[in-house]
Amino acid sequence: MILGKQYINMSAIKEELQSVARYFGLSHINIVLDGGNKVPTIQNSGKTSVRGHGTIVKYLARTSHLDYLIGSDVAERAAIEQWLEYRTCFLDRCATDKDVTTILKELNMYLADKVYFVGHHMTLADIVLFHGLHCIVGDMTHQEKEIFMNVSRWFSNMQQNENLRQDLRCLNFQKTPIYLNCHH
Template identity: 30%
Template sequence: MTLCNIQCLERISNYLDVSPVHLEMNENVIISTEQTTNQKIEGFSTIIQSLIKNSKCSDILGSNKETEALTRQWLEYTVVCVNYADIPSNGKRVLQELNTALKDNTYLTGTKKTIADITLYYALHSIMRQLTYQEKAQYVHVSRWFDNMQQEKKLRQQLDLVSFDLMHLFL
């Protein structure tokens, strides 16, 4: 199973208030078909960037060229690494890498949420939901970031709140 899937793209589309696009899987590649032009776009990251162009969120990629480049790198990281984090050995490695990256940052690219944070939130939700309280404590920076992200109702949509109640650690 992959975490960068059609459901993830649909959630991103909803978050960006972009009318739904037709999405399909074809040999492990997601393809989006623009309904007005019938143009096909392939690839998870490319489809996300197309959704951004059709949204009113002009700075969701970042407010400057450096942040935009970093955001695109995080999108690629999500496709290449996080996509397979549902395999336990991959999941631990990804969580360790993210924990290091978020050590000194509120969000992936600094102090402002970008599409990379939004995408990663949706891709990691099922992983974070399955972690024990002790595992969440091991990845304290990822847990802080994730808990912060999930507080936005528009972002969370119908996803369950993941508990980070520290009292369970001390019982």
Template identity: 30%
Template sequence: MLKIWGRRNSINVMKVLWVCDELSLPYERIDAGMQFGVVNTPEYAALNPNRRVPTIEDDGFVLAESNTIVRYLAARHGREDLLPSDVRQRARIEQWMDWASFSLAIGMTPLFWQLVRTPEDKRDPKLIAANAAEAERCMRILDEQLADKAYLAGPGFTLADVPAAAFVHRWLKLPIEHPSLPRLEDYYRRMLERPAYREHVALELS
């Protein structure tokens, strides 16, 4: 059975769990990271030298990095609807996955940590304001990209949506001012129609 190391409230673990459910894959999840420890043990470092989550083991094959993991799982199980074999279609999907995990994360990750995982008396208002502005800039890009299509890579749900939609939930739930972005809000509602998204991503922020 597929093994997944990582805590449920890690955004990168959420992506893997979400895709596993989209693929109807059974798995065993092992708590790891933050309060659970594990990641700094020699045994875990042998699996993932970066000592981060998630890490998976699939029939003896060990893999880290969430975007790589979900691409591997979709390809291994022949889900061309999620990750086509056509090189150009696949590149378009990977473009949005990488954009979300780098450009969108630049503002969202420190903003989330400041507002959710940092005690109020230790927060940095200037850092919050700067990262809120950067996160909003990226959310406006998403809103524009959804002007003529229901999902980031076209008319159907693909892996392109997984990293971005995970951040969209967090952004909409953060205690900040949100501009009116109707297309992004419609996109979020479409994601909420997916049981696996509700189960693994649309959670209380923690």
């Protein structure tokens, strides 16, 4: 059975954001958990701070000048915004197995005829959903991976990018692995 997250682990979110910063070549950026609610924050030396998961990942993409990851036109940018919001409002708030299964069903249907969440190349939507789903997909049985085959296909494709995966373990999608299908 897939285990739902019982609460939002802000330390894990902070680590994820620092991993995304490294992916963008911005390892010098320090992300802290600010305030009583432990909101992820980047403090810009005396300037205003950047707060919140979605805002920070967009800031990182723009700072790294990888603007293609945030969309090439208004429609793509809006779709990417939608997936960033989906990540924060739905995926990060899964509290039960039923919540996780509902999310996986939705994503599986959405990915039925798609390689990436938005457009024809990886975008910020794929990056944040990959990180958000890693623990969930990692806890799935082979049978569950087969049931959610579109999510599994997308995830397996995404984890081939070593810069994106970094220290996350490479997940197995084969019943009888001869070797783990990740590039090292």
